[in-house]
Amino acid sequence: MxxxxxxxxxxxxxxxxxxxxxxxxxxxxxxxxxxxxxxxxxxxxxxxxxxxxxxxxxVNLERTVETGAREQAQAVARLAGEGHLPPLLPLDHGTDFIQVTDASGIVLASSQNLAGRPALTPTDTEDGHDSYDVLALGDEHHQRVATLTAPTPTGPATIRVGASLRTADxxxxxxxxxxxxxxxxxxxxxxxxxxxxxxxxxxxxxxxxxxxxxISDRDLARRVPVPRSDDEIAQLARTMNAMLERLEASGARQRRFIADASHELRSPLAVLRTQLEVALTHPDVEVRHELVSGALQDTGRLQDIAADLLLLARLDAGTDRPNQPVDLAEIVMTAEARSSRVHPVELDIASRISVDGDPRWLGRLLTNLLDNAQRHARHKVTVRLRQDASTGEAVLDVVNDGPPIAVADRERIFERFTRLDDARSRDEGGTGLGLSIARDIAAIHGGSLTVPDSPEGTTFRTRLPASPPTGEAAGPAR
Structure with a gap:
C-alpha cells in the first residue's frame, strides 16, 4: 500500500x-x-x-440598560419621597432586582426575589461600576446596578436597581x-x-x-504576443518587440558586414597569391619585379582594409564622448594640406569654431570626406566651415563638383562596403568603409553626417555641437 x-x-x-x-x-x-x-x-x-x-x-446597549435602570430608580425615589413606598416593588422588563435601604442598612422595600434578604453590599469595582453578589437570584449574567439616594419622610434612603445585560450579551x-x-x-x-x-x-x-x-540568436524574427489591452503589459510587449527588431537588424548588419569583409579580403588575397605564384615561377626579372610591385600595392590595400575594420570595431564597441577642445579650422587646414592633390581644394572658413572631441578622429572624418570628394570631383573640391546661427552648431561642408548622388542612395552610401560605382572605386583605391567611419565618428561626437540637396554637385554636411570659441576669426579664405 x-x-x-x-x-x-x-x-x-x-x-x-x-x-x-x-x-x-x-x-x-x-x-x-x-x-x-x-x-x-x-x-x-x-x-x-x-x-x-x-x-x-x-456601549450603546449598556447605556440603554443603565438608562432604564436609572429611570426605574427615579420612579422608586419619587414613591419613597412621597411616603408611598410599598414593601414589595414590581420589576420592569429587563430589571433583575430592586432594593431600598435606610441609612443604617435596614431594607425598607425590595422586589419579590429579594424579599427577606439582607442589604446587598458591593464586592469589588469593575470598569467604574460596583459589582454585587446576586448569585442567589439563580441566574448568573452581567448586570448594571443603578444606585440613587433619595430623601424620605423618615430620612435618606438608598435605592439600588439591577438591570440585566443578558440581552446586550x-x-x-x-x-x-x-x-x-x-x-x-x-x-x-x-x-x-x-x-x-x-x-x-x-x-x-x-x-x-x-x-x-x-527565441534563440538564430530565430530573432519571432515576436512576443501583444495583449489587446493598452496597458503597461502591452507597452512591455511592444518594447520587447522593438528590442527584438533592433537585435535582428543588428544581427543582419553583422552578418552582412562579415560577408562583405570576407568578400573584400578574399579578392585582394586571391590576386596577391596569384601574383606571388607567377612571380615565383616567371623567368623574366622585370616581370617578376612588376608582379611584386603589384603584390605590394595589394598588401597596402589589405592593410588599409584591416585598419578600417579595426577602427569600425572600436567605434562599434562604444566609447565615452571625447571632450578635448578642438579647433575645427586647424583640423580643416591640416587635413587639406595632407590630402591628395588630384583636384584643388578651396577653403571657406568663416570663423574659428571650437568643438569638444578627439582631434585624431575628427581629422580622420575630414580626411575620409576629402578623399571621397577627390575621387568623385570633376574640377575642384570646396570645404566650408561656419556656425549655424539658429542652433549654434558647427557646420562643416565638403563639396565636390562631380555628379550628384540620387536621393535613394544618400543613405545607402553610408553602409559599409557600399560602392555606387564598384569598379571605379576599386581602381581608385576605395575600400567602401570611409563614409561609414566618418558618420560613426560624427555620431560619437554628438553630431550627424548627411547629404543635403546642393546645386554645386555633392555636399557632405557634418554638424557638431560647438563649444565657446577659442580664438579670433581666421584669415582670408584660400
Whole structure:
C-alpha cells in the first residue's frame, strides 16, 4: 500500500501540470504574494472594523440598560419621597432586582426575589461600576446596578436597581458571530478574486516570458504576443518587440558586414597569391619585379582594409564622448594640406569654431570626406566651415563638383562596403568603409553626417555641437 502511494506521489511530482501549479503557489510567485498581501490587508481592516462595531454596539446597549435602570430608580425615589413606598416593588422588563435601604442598612422595600434578604453590599469595582453578589437570584449574567439616594419622610434612603445585560450579551454574541461569518466569506471572496485577477493580468507576461525563452540568436524574427489591452503589459510587449527588431537588424548588419569583409579580403588575397605564384615561377626579372610591385600595392590595400575594420570595431564597441577642445579650422587646414592633390581644394572658413572631441578622429572624418570628394570631383573640391546661427552648431561642408548622388542612395552610401560605382572605386583605391567611419565618428561626437540637396554637385554636411570659441576669426579664405 505504501509503495503504491509512493508511486502515485512520484507520478504526480513528474506531472507538468502539477509542477506548474506548484510554481504558481510558491511563495516567491507574484501571484501568491499579491493574494497573500490582499488577504492580510483585508483581514486587518475587517478586524479593526469588527472591533469598532462591537465596541459601539456594547456601549450603546449598556447605556440603554443603565438608562432604564436609572429611570426605574427615579420612579422608586419619587414613591419613597412621597411616603408611598410599598414593601414589595414590581420589576420592569429587563430589571433583575430592586432594593431600598435606610441609612443604617435596614431594607425598607425590595422586589419579590429579594424579599427577606439582607442589604446587598458591593464586592469589588469593575470598569467604574460596583459589582454585587446576586448569585442567589439563580441566574448568573452581567448586570448594571443603578444606585440613587433619595430623601424620605423618615430620612435618606438608598435605592439600588439591577438591570440585566443578558440581552446586550446575546446581541453582542450574535453580532460577533455574524461579523465572523461575513468576514470569512469576504476574505475568501477577496482571495479568490485577487488570485484570478492576478493570474489573468500575469497571463500575458507569462506568454511573453515563454516566447522570449524560446527565441534563440538564430530565430530573432519571432515576436512576443501583444495583449489587446493598452496597458503597461502591452507597452512591455511592444518594447520587447522593438528590442527584438533592433537585435535582428543588428544581427543582419553583422552578418552582412562579415560577408562583405570576407568578400573584400578574399579578392585582394586571391590576386596577391596569384601574383606571388607567377612571380615565383616567371623567368623574366622585370616581370617578376612588376608582379611584386603589384603584390605590394595589394598588401597596402589589405592593410588599409584591416585598419578600417579595426577602427569600425572600436567605434562599434562604444566609447565615452571625447571632450578635448578642438579647433575645427586647424583640423580643416591640416587635413587639406595632407590630402591628395588630384583636384584643388578651396577653403571657406568663416570663423574659428571650437568643438569638444578627439582631434585624431575628427581629422580622420575630414580626411575620409576629402578623399571621397577627390575621387568623385570633376574640377575642384570646396570645404566650408561656419556656425549655424539658429542652433549654434558647427557646420562643416565638403563639396565636390562631380555628379550628384540620387536621393535613394544618400543613405545607402553610408553602409559599409557600399560602392555606387564598384569598379571605379576599386581602381581608385576605395575600400567602401570611409563614409561609414566618418558618420560613426560624427555620431560619437554628438553630431550627424548627411547629404543635403546642393546645386554645386555633392555636399557632405557634418554638424557638431560647438563649444565657446577659442580664438579670433581666421584669415582670408584660400
Amino acid at each position: 505504501r509503495r503504491r502511494a509512493g508511486a502515485v506521489l512520484r507520478r504526480l511530482a513528474r506531472d507538468p501540470r502539477v509542477a506548474a501549479l506548484g510554481e504558481r503557489l510558491a511563495l516567491h510567485s507574484v501571484r501568491t504574494r499579491t493574494t497573500i498581501a490582499a488577504c492580510v490587508g483585508v483581514t486587518l481592516v475587517l478586524l479593526a472594523a469588527s472591533a469598532t462595531v462591537l465596541l459601539l454596539l456594547r 446575546t446581541a453582542e454574541d450574535l453580532t460577533a458571530a455574524a461579523l465572523a461569518a461575513m468576514s470569512g466569506i469576504l476574505l475568501l471572496t477577496v482571495g479568490v478574486l485577487t488570485w484570478r485577477a492576478t493570474g489573468r493580468a500575469l497571463r500575458p507576461v507569462e506568454a511573453i516570458r515563454t516566447e522570449v525563452a524560446e
